[in-house]
Amino acid sequence: MDIRSTSEIELDGLAPEEAFSILGNEMRLDIVRALWSAGALREYEEVDDADATISFSELRQAVDIRDNGQFNYHLSKLVPHFVRRTDGGYRLSEPGKRIARTVVATSGGQPDLSAGVRTTCPLCGSSVTAAYDEQWLRFSCTECDGMFGDVAPDGAIFYAGFPAAGLNGRSPDHALEAGLYRCMLDLAYLMRGVCRECAGPIASSVSVCESHDASGDGSCLTCGTPFVAWVTLRCEGCRFTKRLPIELCVMGLTPVIGALYERGIDVLSPSFGDLVGAIATLFRTTVTHDPLQVTVAIEDELDRLTLTFDDEMTLVDTDR
Ligand SMILES: [Zn+2]
Ligand SMILES: [Zn+2]
Ligand SMILES: [Zn+2]
Structure with missing residues (x-):
């Protein structure tokens, strides 16, 4: 039978x-x-x-x-x-x-994050605390506003779902490493239109801060973040969602992975400092309107790669 x-x-x-x-x-x-x-x-x-x-x-x-x-x-x-x-x-x-x-x-009890965090804030260099609640792992800067403005708790520099079992046997620093790795692999899936959870199609949208000015202490007073353009990547089926700065999202794309690898940065096995350092020194993001387009340039004295996206995060132009 x-x-x-x-x-x-x-x-x-x-x-x-x-x-x-x-x-x-x-x-x-x-x-x-x-x-x-x-x-x-x-x-x-x-x-x-x-x-x-x-x-x-x-x-x-x-x-x-x-x-x-x-x-x-x-x-x-x-x-x-x-x-x-x-x-x-x-x-x-x-x-x-x-x-x-x-x-x-x-499954798993409340994890022990008391060992302290050696990783420092990639934005300002201050010390960082770790917290875990409802399967979400959070690392927060003790001094600055963090990465996410109003959409995450104050000072958060890393804030993402992380299964409790994955904390077994990992120090807070190792948990952050594993979390970053998962996040970058999530982006590699999502930027190809594939949900990491259910393999369903992804809908993407881009939002920009209309009066962005991060020239002061690094965070814009209007949006509360250092980043002008944010991408929401969402599965319509299972509702798995990520919202991240466009500079991190493009790190899921092969030309960017290649360009950064040539400069000694492996985005699929990243250190937080390397990623944020690369954004600060190599990336330049510009917004144009009617229609809304966001261009991310990765640029140094050797080479320049530009990627232009529309408001649904479709790649409309690339140039090297
Ligand atoms: Zn900080
Ligand atoms: Zn802003
Ligand atoms: Zn899904």
């Missing part, structure tokens, strides 16, 4: 609301957890998965639901979307594995 192909067709039709309602039950999540704990998940498609299953009786024992009828009922709700039944027994489906992975990634 070919269970696999029929259940995959049904899975295609599962709406998010149905998925939420199927999973909104503690016993069903216990079943997912029991299968994950037992290693009952297949690593690759099209590979014999007889070893990667557990039998009905083993599963029932692991979940510890006394009432046979209840157990059967909840298990039947999870099949086929989240749990697969094969001749060898039960295992998690790919979506079931993703649910289990999300639970693993977001």
Whole structure:
């Protein structure tokens, strides 16, 4: 019997609301957890998965639901979307594995960030504090306004989602390194129109500060940030969103990755100081109106690369 192909067709039709309602039950999540704990998940498609299953009786024992009828009922709700039944027994489906992975990634106690942060503020050189709340990692300057103006807490220089499990065994400085790495890889996906979370298409928009003046202490009084143009990259499907200065966003594009690499900066394995230093010394951003376009030039005495974008972050001109 070919269970696999029929259940995959049904899975295609599962709406998010149905998925939420199927999973909104503690016993069903216990079943997912029991299968994950037992290693009952297949690593690759099209590979014999007889070893990667557990039998009905083993599963029932692991979940510890006394009432046979209840157990059967909840298990039947999870099949086929989240749990697969094969001749060898039960295992998690790919979506079931993703649910289990999300639970693993977001589990963990309050992380210990008390070791202190050695990294200093890339904008002003002052000391930096670390905080973690609701799966968001935040590094803040103790002196200046930070990078983000009003859209993030005061002084934030790094502010992004970070799974709790990723903090295990990492010092605050190493967590910042990992966070930056994830952020730059996110940009490489998003700038190619692909959602990092769900692979769906990305809608982009550019907003500019109309009376930008960062010539004083580095932050503009109007927008509260050093950056004139900001890009919002948003997945219409799963709502994964990033909002970052255009200079950081273009670092997801191959010509910019190449130009910076030639100057000794690896944007995919970055140090915060290198990134912000590069923006301060190599990047020049100009805005023109009617229609709104933003040009980012990466320029030194050797070479000049310019990229011009419209208000939806479409690359309309490039010149080297
Ligand atoms: Zn600072
Ligand atoms: Zn401004
Ligand atoms: Zn998405």
